[in-house]
Amino acid sequence: MLKVGIVGCGKIADGHASAIQTIPGCEIVGVCDREPLMARQLHERFPIGGCFASVPELLDKAKPEVVHITTPPEGHYDIAKLCLEQGRHVYVEKPFTVYAWQAQELIELAERQKVKLTVGHNYQFTHAARRMRELIRNGYLGGSPVHMESYYCYNLTDPSYARALLGDKNHWLRRLPGKLLQNIISHGIARIAEFLTSEEPYVLAYGFVSPLFKKINEEEIVDELRVIISEQERVTAYFTFSTRMKPAIHEFRVYGPQNSLILDDDHDILIRLRGRNFKSYAEKFIPPISFAKQHIQNLGTNLKLFLKRDFHFDSGMRYLIESFYRSVRAEIPVPIPYPQILLTARIMDMIFDQLASRQPQCNIAFQTSSKSSEGLETC
């Protein structure tokens, strides 16, 4: 039985506990939170061995082999470091770390300690995402991707989230270098990073505070972001984050030299775009039939998965956790290769550095990503 611990008992910890309890051969031996009441409420609702007030106590008494870190991102690096140093495998919720140098250090430490590490980029493991990966692996694109488009929008009309963030000037999210963006965009950036090979791609970021936020005197939180990423003029990508676009889509488009693919995360749909054209008016009539057929096939797949009880809202998370546990037990590769984790962190660093250096408001303090200058700088 694989012993699992959870550090941080907020909203996302519920998703982890729910997923873990459905995975055979593992048990949650303990949870901990700085706020003992929060640890208690999780312990009350799930079959959990014990609840603790500190990470050392959890590691010492419950002795988990794998630790899930579901705290706010500021704590990820220190907690993961502590767990890795004690020889525990670690699953860190997204964003992996606040800065890329922290990601680098954790990966090196995990390799030295011969333990495994992963990050909660669970959307990369939804059913449709896995089908997409399989098609690409089998050469559907006809070569390496030429261009990618990743949309990761956010619906800020969710009153609980908006109230918590906008109403609290001390909210932890405001202390992150990328603020709201940092907590959300890693899912969309990781999609692109999966198909890049260089360690330092060219990144051009443009972000701004939406009129909606300005209207409520929120000048600090950038909630509109457009990014161009380019790898040695071989592969390019666009990333879009928006709180204004409706519907708030979550989509990934990957264009190859022969064919392309559209992954729609909101509806768990994968659409193939064939590179071959039909002649004359046939181009206007046959492809729509093919698209209709594909949508019906997607519907069939989703229904089949639902009837097989394998279509949970967090199926990506469950799959990722299960794959990570398999890699822990059976010395097989981790589900998300370390260079991908690192590249995602580096691209995010570059985005936030650029936003900080171009921010027109001079009274706002930004943090820079270099390890040597950890303090606050003003533009």
Add this chain to the structure above:
Amino acid sequence: MSEPNDQFIVSPDVPILVTGSAGFIGSRVVQSLLGRGFRNLVCFTRPTSKLVRLETVLRNGPPDAHVQVLEGNLLSRQDCEHASRNVGLIYHLAAGTGEKSFPDAYMNSVVTTRNLLDASLKGSCLRRFVLVSSFSVYSNCENPSGSLLTETAPVEEHPYLRGEAYCFGKIGQEEMVSEYGKKFGIPYVVVRPGSVYGEEKSAIPGRVGIDTFGFFLHLGGSNTIPFTHVENCAEAIVLAGLVNGVDGEFFNVVDDDLPSSRKFLHDYKRNVKRFKSLYVPHAASYALCYLWEKYSEWSKGQLPPAFNRKRWYTYWKKTYYTNEKLKKKLGWVPKISTADGLQRFFHNAARGEEHA
């Protein structure tokens, strides 16, 4: 304007804290306190609260009243200490209301309540802590169908199994207050309002039915709906804080002459807007909740347990309600009759529909 009563545990100049004071009920509590001659109020609000209701109340209040509107977050112990300094009475109405997530509901209801109780321990002048809870805490599972729900009815033992984060938070709050009462001797009273309605709300209560699936399912049938008009409810809450000799008591708040779900829906359709509804008999709604619950278990949460038997017992089982204890121990009398209150409610809801 009413004069302060000699039987009250605090005098008019004692500072009184009202959390959630900008809310639907909270603003009426402030209004009622000012109306009773209490002049020294601390109104605690969230930074994101819409202050329109509270500002209206304060604008129309007595000019000599000393009302401090304090913006803060009850998750901050410092804010709690600041708010509760030297207060003789606390009306705690702030809670996580709309959260669907259990941790969020718990944090915004239970952790905040603990912080406020801890802060109140630092002073020595607190005479009573009034917690505004909810009818949703009752399990109503053991009560035979058609019986009377009183304050002695058992509360939900495993609230998380009802799949309702709000109830989980509310029960946690009550437990926290009881625990502090026992451990530290904090005098407290718990008020459990039924379905609070008023002119500013136009939604049909879930006890009547739901429109989750795109059309209205009428689930209440002949059940009585435990309505209480917001002004009557605020009056009960205020009295629960003031009246002598009720420490440790729990009070249900419902009005007189409660309508059945069927009557309410009929009047709503006639006065507000016409729409189609499908009546689901109690046996059928119970069966649906049972099947949903079992499917949720079998599929390991593929469908969340939003409908289940525990929820059915609480909201759709035939039950009657009483306000006898409220009248007897607090001397509460509803200021607004149900007929008048509902007429005003329908009138405003219809106006809202026209504007929409």
